[in-house]
Amino acid sequence: MANLAERKGPVTSVVVYAVLAAAVLLAVFPFVYMISLSLQSDADIYSGIPIVIPETLQFSNYVDIWQRAPFARFILNSFIIAGGITALHLIFDPLIGYVFAKMNFPGKGVMFAGLLSTLMIPFFIRMIPLYILTAQMGMLNTYQGLIMPFAMSAYGIFLMRQFILPIPNDLIDAARIDGANDLIIYWRIVLPQIKPALATLALLTFVFQFNEFLWPLIVVSTTEMRPITTGLTLFNQEFFTQWNLTATGGVILFVPSFLLFLVTQRYFIRSVMMSGMK
Amino acid sequence: MLRSTTWRQRQALLAYALLLPGIAYFALYFFYPIVIEFWASLFRGQPLIGNAQFAGFANYTTALSDAMVQRSFLITLVYAVGTTALTLAVGLGLASVLSGPVRANTAVRAVIFFPYIISFVIVALMWKSLLDPYTGILNSALVALGLPTQNWLGTPSTALWTMILISVWKDVGYAMLIYIAAIQGIPAQLYEAASIDGAKPHQMFLRITLPLLAPTTLFLAVISMISQLQEIAAPYLLTGGGPANATRLFSMHVFETAFERLDIGYASALSFMMFIVILIVTFIQFKVLNREVVY
Numbered sequence: 392m393a394n395l396a397e398r399k400g401p402v403t404s405v406v407v408y409a410v411l412a413a414a415v416l417l418a419v420f421p422f423v424y425m426i427s428l429s430l431q432s433d434a435d436i437y438s439g440i441p442i443v444i445p446e447t448l449q450f451s452n453y454v455d456i457w458q459r460a461p462f463a464r465f466i467l468n469s470f471i472i473a474g475g476i477t478a479l480h481l482i483f484d485p486l487i488g489y490v491f492a493k494m495n496f497p498g499k500g501v502m503f504a505g506l507l508s509t510l511m512i513p514f515f516i517r518m519i520p521l522y523i524l525t526a527q528m529g530m531l532n533t534y535q536g537l538i539m540p541f542a543m544s545a546y547g548i549f550l551m552r553q554f555i556l557p558i559p560n561d562l563i564d565a566a567r568i569d570g571a572n573d574l575i576i577y578w579r580i581v582l583p584q585i586k587p588a589l590a591t592l593a594l595l596t597f598v599f600q601f602n603e604f605l606w607p608l609i610v611v612s613t614t615e616m617r618p619i620t621t622g623l624t625l626f627n628q629e630f631f632t633q634w635n636l637t638a639t640g641g642v643i644l645f646v647p648s649f650l651l652f653l654v655t656q657r658y659f660i661r662s663v664m665m666s667g668m669k
Numbered sequence: 670m671l672r673s674t675t676w677r678q679r680q681a682l683l684a685y686a687l688l689l690p691g692i693a694y695f696a697l698y699f700f701y702p703i704v705i706e707f708w709a710s711l712f713r714g715q716p717l718i719g720n721a722q723f724a725g726f727a728n729y730t731t732a733l734s735d736a737m738v739q740r741s742f743l744i745t746l747v748y749a750v751g752t753t754a755l756t757l758a759v760g761l762g763l764a765s766v767l768s769g770p771v772r773a774n775t776a777v778r779a780v781i782f783f784p785y786i787i788s789f790v791i792v793a794l795m796w797k798s799l800l801d802p803y804t805g806i807l808n809s810a811l812v813a814l815g816l817p818t819q820n821w822l823g824t825p826s827t828a829l830w831t832m833i834l835i836s837v838w839k840d841v842g843y844a845m846l847i848y849i850a851a852i853q854g855i856p857a858q859l860y861e862a863a864s865i866d867g868a869k870p871h872q873m874f875l876r877i878t879l880p881l882l883a884p885t886t887l888f889l890a891v892i893s894m895i896s897q898l899q900e901i902a903a904p905y906l907l908t909g910g911g912p913a914n915a916t917r918l919f920s921m922h923v924f925e926t927a928f929e930r931l932d933i934g935y936a937s938a939l940s941f942m943m944f945i946v947i948l949i950v951t952f953i954q955f956k957v958l959n960r961e962v963v964y
Contacts, residue, residue, distance in 0.1 A: 407766050411777055414763060417838070418781045421795035424806065428798055441806040487691045496681035502688065509699040511951065515899030515920050516944040519927050519937050520702035523709065526718050543694050573683055602788035604902050609928060620790045624906065634798050641794045648787055656779050663782075663843065664850035 422645070428638035429453070436635050452639040459636070462643065464615050465622030472537045472607075472618055473600035479542040480596045481589060487543075488551030489577050493563055509545045514605070522609055532612045541600060547592055554588035555581055591662040594655060598648055619644050703944075710938035714931075721934060728938035737914070737922065738939065744829060745919040749897035751833045752840070757889055759837060760844025765878070767845065768852040778849070782842030789839070793906035796835050797822065822908050825915040832903055832916050844889050851885040852878065891954050898947055919943060 423443070428436075430448040456462055491503050521540050522531075530536030558581060566576045582589075604620045611617050617625060623640045652659060705717065710728055714721035732738050763781060767774050784792065799806050802820040811818050821831040855878065863873050901920045904910050910917035910925075923943070927936035 407771065410762075411766065411771065415777055415780050418784060418842075421784075421792075421799060424799060425791070425795045436804065441804055441809045443806070483691060483694075486687060490684050490687050494680055494684040494687075495677070496684040499684075502692075506691075506695065509695055511948065512699050512703065512944075513895055513899050513947060515901070515923075516706065516940055516947070517699070517702045518924070519709065519933060519940055520705035521698070522927070523705055523717050523933070524697070524702065540698055542698075543691060545695075548691075573680065573687075598786050602786075602790075604788060604790060604906075605924075608905075609924075620788050623790050623794075634801070634804070637794055638798065641791045645787055645791050649783075652779075652783060652786060657775065659786075660775075660779060660782060660846060664846050 425638045425641050425645075428634050429642045431635045433633060433635065436633055449635070452635055453643075456636055456639045456643070460622065460625070461615055462619075462622070462640070465617055465619040466643075468534075468616060468622075469601055469618040469620070471534055472603075473597050475534065475538045476541045476600045477593050477597045479538070480544070480547050481593055483543045484547035484592060485551040485555070485582065485585060485589060486577065487548045488553075489555050489573075489581055491548070492552045492555040493558075493560070493576075493581075494573060506545045506548060514540075518605070518609065521606075525610055531610050532616050536610050537607060537616075537618075540606060541603070547596065550592060551585070551588060554585045558584055590658075591665070594651070594659060595662060598651060601648060706937050706941055706944075709934055710941050712934040715933045716937075718933075719931075724934065728935050729942070731935070732938055732942060737917075738919075740914065741917045741919045741922045744915070744917060745898060748829060748833055748836075748900070748916075748918055749894055751830070752836045752897045753890055753893040755833065755837045756840045756844050756893060757886060759841050760889070761848050761882070761886075763841070763845045764848030764852055765874070768849045778842075778846065782846055784839045785842045787839075789902035789906055792835065792839050793903075796838075797907065800831065823912050825913050828908055828912055828915045832907055835907065836897070836900070836903055840893070844893070847885060847889055848882065851882050855881050887954065891951055894950055894954065895947055898943065898950065 427443050427445060429452055430450065431442060431445045431452075432447070432449045435442050435445055435449075487506075491499065491506075517540070525531055525536045525539075528536075530539070562580060563576055566580055571579070602620060603618070604624075607618050607621045608624075611621060614622075614625065623637075623644055709716040711723060711725060712721040713724045713728070767778055771777070798804075800808075800821045802808060802818070802823060807821070808818040819827055822828050859877050859881075860873055863877060868876070899920045900918055901924055904916045904918045904921045905924070908916045910921050919939070920943070923936050923939045926939065927933050
């Protein structure tokens with residue numbers, strides 16, 4: 392493999408490590424500063440001098456914030472919405488992926504092309520008609536209304552199909568000869584084999600849905616239906632404008648994604664590298 | 670034989686039954702919305718859910734001569750092309766360093782990738798506090814160095830590029846990971862053969878790595894352009910579209926037209942036009958970059 396570090400003259404190595412150190416610092420510093428802000432007192436904030444390491448850590452910010460706005464409700468909403476969407480993906484994406492990978496029926500090619508064509512329809516284009524549709528179905532400001540536009544994705548189905556394709560047809564045919572129908576084959580043979588792929592799907596879906604900002608901004612009209620993303624914006628606008636308390640909210644929003652990433656980091660990165668390749 | 674006609678028919682029936690929820694879902698949530706959007710774009714006001722007057726194609730002709738629409742469209746192009754080009758360039762640079770035996774490279778990858786998976790709400794909050802004109806750390810550092818300070822997100826000449834750099838900061842880790850995966854897939858023999866022929870490292874990069882990465886670059890460029898052309902969170906959360914509309918991206922303009930000014934018909938026409946632009950951009954990118962893939 393040819394890359395910069397392997398062709399190491401000492402100068403190249405120093406440059407490479409200096410660039411990487413700068414990149415890491417740039418990636419990490421905003422988070423460090425946010426955590427620092429969340430532990431500063433009002434006096435620190437109003438002093439007009441930026442502080443990275445506060446003299447006294449103001450942990451009371453983390454107590455205050457729960458009293459200023461229904462933060463617990465925001466978090467609960469986020470878990471209900473992102474969790475609901477993830478569950479629906481886990482039910483439908485592998486099943487439809489299986490049908491396209493291992494079953495034969497007239498019209499399969501056309502239907503698969505039709506499915507993939509939905510990848511060309513970005514969310515922004517659907518934003519207004521989805522609002523109209525959701526309003527017509529009486530789902531504005533409800534969990535169903537927040538969940539349904541993201542319930543299935545061609546991307547998830549395609550990913551599952553890619554993982555199911557390599558399962559040997561002999562295995563499936565043998566089960567068919569033994570009289571198993573495709574639902575049983577799917578449940579008993581295919582699903583157990585693609586557990587890692589299901590974990591990938593769940594992880595990516597949950598993390599990205601937890602961050603969804605635009606759709607809740609459009610359909611939610613009451614404070615108590617907000618997920619944490621739009622809840623925090625509301626915070627910033629209406630409840631207070633102090634950086635320390637806003638940063639405290641930011642840290643709370645950031646913790647679930649961070650913990651999930653920390654635990655699954657190697658696996659997560661491999662998933663992204665795998666799923667991004669066509 | 671097991672594969673009798675009746676068995677095939679039964680399998681087909683089962684397949685259709687299993688696909689039915691999916692077909693219904695994609696029809697209702699992906700294809701029908703495009704129909705509604707086009708229909709709504711022929712009205713003024715709030716078609717299908719409120720008062721509206723039929724206007725034919727008037728929304729489209731109005732849009733083409735609407736100065737704000739033209740301006741925000743241009744701003745969006747600068748934002749999408751700028752963010753995409755920088756993200757890919759920096760991502761490739763980091764990937765070519767990190768795909769090799771650099772110490773702690775998996776940890777470094779993870780750290781650089783992490784901003785990609787957090788909400789833009791947090792990204793905006795962090796960078797607004799860092800760039801705050803009065804209490805922000807960047808300006809204080811500039812003062813300490815004796816350099817002039819700047820209200821980065823609050824000055825028309827710097828706001829758009831500041832926003833672009835923040836988006837690059839968030840997205841670059843993803844491009845980096847995809848490039849690393851692609852670089853690791855390039856057969857080592859190619860480089861061995863080239864070095865036997867006396868190729869210099871930069872020649873190998875230009876003649877082997879870059880051409881072989883063309884499909885990856887195409888993939889990243891297409892998905893980045895599609896997502897940046899419809900970006901709303903960045904301007905909404907960082908600048909509110911200001912100062913003086915300098916960061917009013919097209920999608921944010923459409924969002925406000927639809928949900929704040931409640932002119933859903935006009936916003937639908939704008940949105941439909943953007944749909945066509947996105948299709949054209951994707952098509953051109955495939956044409957241009959595909960030519961380079963065949964070398």
